[in-house]
Amino acid sequence: MKNLSSKRKSINWLKIFSNTFFVYLYAPIAVLIIYSFNDNRIAQVWTAFSTKWYLKAFNNEDIQRAIINSLKVAGVATIVATLFATMAALVLSSKRFRGHGISNAIISLPLLVPEIATAVATLSFFAAIEFPLGLTSIIIAHIVFCIPFAFMPIRARLSGMDQTLQEAGRDLYANEWQVFWHVTFPLLKPGILAGAILSFIISIDDFIISLMVAGAGATTLPLYIYSMIRLGVSPEINAVSTVLFCISVTAIIAYWLVSKQNEEKVHVH
Amino acid sequence: MGLGPAILTIFAFMVIPIFILGVFSFMPADPYGGVDKGFSYEAWVQLFFERDLDDSLIFDPVYLQIIFRSIVLAVLATITTLAVGFPVAWYIVQQPAKKRELLLFLVTIPFWTNLLIRAYAWILILGKNGMIEKPLYGLGIIDESLELMYGNLAIGLGLVYSYIPLMILPIYASLEKLDFGLIEAAHDLYAKRYSVIRKIVIPLCLPGIIAGCILVFVLSLGDFISPSILGGGKKMMLSNLIQFQFSSARNWPFGGALTMLLLIMVGIGSFFYIRVLGKREEIK
Numbered sequence: 001m002k003n004l005s006s007k008r009k010s011i012n013w014l015k016i017f018s019n020t021f022f023v024y025l026y027a028p029i030a031v032l033i034i035y036s037f038n039d040n041r042i043a044q045v046w047t048a049f050s051t052k053w054y055l056k057a058f059n060n061e062d063i064q065r066a067i068i069n070s071l072k073v074a075g076v077a078t079i080v081a082t083l084f085a086t087m088a089a090l091v092l093s094s095k096r097f098r099g100h101g102i103s104n105a106i107i108s109l110p111l112l113v114p115e116i117a118t119a120v121a122t123l124s125f126f127a128a129i130e131f132p133l134g135l136t137s138i139i140i141a142h143i144v145f146c147i148p149f150a151f152m153p154i155r156a157r158l159s160g161m162d163q164t165l166q167e168a169g170r171d172l173y174a175n176e177w178q179v180f181w182h183v184t185f186p187l188l189k190p191g192i193l194a195g196a197i198l199s200f201i202i203s204i205d206d207f208i209i210s211l212m213v214a215g216a217g218a219t220t221l222p223l224y225i226y227s228m229i230r231l232g233v234s235p236e237i238n239a240v241s242t243v244l245f246c247i248s249v250t251a252i253i254a255y256w257l258v259s260k261q262n263e264e265k266v267h268v269h
Numbered sequence: 270m271g272l273g274p275a276i277l278t279i280f281a282f283m284v285i286p287i288f289i290l291g292v293f294s295f296m297p298a299d300p301y302g303g304v305d306k307g308f309s310y311e312a313w314v315q316l317f318f319e320r321d322l323d324d325s326l327i328f329d330p331v332y333l334q335i336i337f338r339s340i341v342l343a344v345l346a347t348i349t350t351l352a353v354g355f356p357v358a359w360y361i362v363q364q365p366a367k368k369r370e371l372l373l374f375l376v377t378i379p380f381w382t383n384l385l386i387r388a389y390a391w392i393l394i395l396g397k398n399g400m401i402e403k404p405l406y407g408l409g410i411i412d413e414s415l416e417l418m419y420g421n422l423a424i425g426l427g428l429v430y431s432y433i434p435l436m437i438l439p440i441y442a443s444l445e446k447l448d449f450g451l452i453e454a455a456h457d458l459y460a461k462r463y464s465v466i467r468k469i470v471i472p473l474c475l476p477g478i479i480a481g482c483i484l485v486f487v488l489s490l491g492d493f494i495s496p497s498i499l500g501g502g503k504k505m506m507l508s509n510l511i512q513f514q515f516s517s518a519r520n521w522p523f524g525g526a527l528t529m530l531l532l533i534m535v536g537i538g539s540f541f542y543i544r545v546l547g548k549r550e551e552i553k
Contacts, residue, residue, distance in 0.1 A: 014356055014359065014360045015360065017356055017357070017360070018356065018357050018360040018361070021353060021357050022372075022375060024430075025375070025376070025379055025430075025433075026375075026379075027394070028387065028390035028391055028393070028394055028430070029379070029382075029386075029387070029390055031390060031393050031394060031400060032386065032389070032390040032393060035393065045398075083274075084274040084275040084278060085275060087271035087272070087273075087274060087275065088271060088272050088274075088275035088276070090271050091271040091272040092272065103272055103276055106276050106279050106280060106284070107275055107276070107279065109279055109283060109284070110279065110283060112487075112535065112539045113283065113287070113532070113535070114487070114488075114490070114491025114508070114531060114532075114535055115491065115493070116491050116493050116507075116508040116511050116512065116528070116531070117287070117290075117491065117511075117528045117531055117532055117535075118283065118286075119512075120290060120511055120512070120515050120524055120525070120528055121283070121286035121287045121289070121290040121528065122282065122283075122286050123515060124286060124289050124290045124293055124521065124525070125282065125285065125286035125289050125290075127302075127303050128289050140282055141282065143278060143282075144278060144279055144282045144283050147275050147278065147279060151275070201381050205381075205382070205383040205384070207383070207384065207385050207493075207494065208493045208494070208508075208512075211512075212512070212515065222383060222385050225383075225385055225386070225389070226385055229385070229389050229392075229498060233392055233393065233396065237389065238393075241383075241386040241389060241390075244383055244386060245382055245383065245386055248381055248382040248383060249378060249382065251381075252377070252378060252381045252382075256374060
């Protein structure tokens with residue numbers, strides 16, 4: 001592969017183009033973060049370094065409530081979705097059966113349906129059964145679209161797993177539950193953790209579905225940020241956005257570390 | 270039994286709701302939100318016609334224009350992401366393993382961060398007195414706002430920025446599997462760089478290109494955030510029109526009809542996506 005760099009002159013253009021691309025990808029985020037530390041009230045005029053917008057944001061009771069709501073929704077949705085996804089992945093990876101394909105298709109459906117369609121369909125459904133809108137309705141909607149995200153890494157982990165260990169367990173007269181608890185589950189744990197992290201990221205960032213199915217008083221952090229953006233640019237938005245951005249990046253780094261560990265362990269056996 | 274909870278949850282809270290929404294599109298609107306009892310195809314008529322005072326139908330392209338704009342913007346976003354994404358994926362795949370991993374990670378991070386925040390960050394750059402206009406004012410090049418925000422350009426830029434990782438990743442995945450021996454062989458046979466790319470690289474990673482195009486197109490078509498933040502709600506796309514029907518306009522049946530239209534378009538896209546993936550499996 002490295003032999004290709006013998007064409008040095010043209011490769012350089014490619015390098016410049018790609019580096020420009022990465023600047024384009026990160027410049028807006030960098031501007032956002034830098035200006036969150038700006039002392040000036042006018043978001044785009046730099047005066048001095050300050051952390052006052054963070055303090056202001058954290059002392060804002062509405063923001064506190066929004067963060068707590070977001071964590072509640074993401075927490076419950078992650079736990080339920082990961083549990084359901086693990087159960088489904090164990091069945092779908094064991095053996096083929098009638099309805100195998102359709103089950104896979106139903107689980108990946110939330111990935112295919114555009115978010116706006118999911119949002120208004122869920123709203124119509126809750127209206128039709130007269131289910132009150134609030135945190136519970138948001139949590140239900142989040143569980144639905146978190147399931148495929150939790151499912152993917154768990155399924156991948158299971159398909160890379162060495163089945164002989166389970167067979168060895170059965171040969172040693174372990175019952176199905178013992179095989180699961182002492183062999184499958186410990187091996188599966190990194191996959192489950194990776195699935196849970198993905199669910200959490202997807203849930204904490206969700207905007208449009210939450211917007212449609214949230215009742216009064218059930219504001220999550222992205223909903224609050226949206227209402228602030230509608231009022232115009234302000235350094236407080238920069239500060240809150242930076243916090244949300246850091247939560248996502250921390251989670252994605254955790255996911256990356258877990259899935260790296262995932263690959264290595266599978267290969268050792 | 271382990272399959273039950275996941276399948277039932279998605280069936281009850283996604284498949285049935287879409288079905289209900291389809292039924293709603295054939296019912297009369299309740300002016301206070303929701304639908305009235307009865308049957309009506311008024312919502313579907315409204316897609317194309319306006320009712321005049323004497324109840325006669327006049328062809329009205331206003332909604333078709335919004336749908337058309339959504340499709341055009343989605344196509345342009347797809348073309349741009351491909352034109353930018355392909356060279357970047359080609360560059361990444363040629364790096365040493367460690368650097369490749371880092372660059373891929375850098376491409377994925379924005380994908381997993383909030384779209385709302387990423388769109389907002391563009392306001393700081395494109396907006397009045399933003400990072401682009403301020404230096405131009407300072408240098409005396411411009412003396413009034415360039416009005417970069419709140420138009421098709423800003424929306425298109427937002428779409429490209431939001432979904433370009435989804436173009437790069439599948440193209441990278443198919444480039445990674447490419448047998449580089451073939452390229453070396455072509456070079457040994459004195460093939461020009463350009464013809465190597467056109468005759469070997471592009472045909473072999475076509476599944477990745479098609480997958481990336483369909484993903485970007487489908488997501489751009491249904492995008493809500495770029496038009497509502499960067500388009501300022503003035504230039505609507507399909508999603509904004511749908512959301513508007515379920516909020517201020519209180520015309521749920523019409524919103525339902527629009528959603529069904531979106532789902533049909535996305536359904537066609539997904540169908541091709543699955544066929545492309547199926548073909549790729551066969552090749553393996």
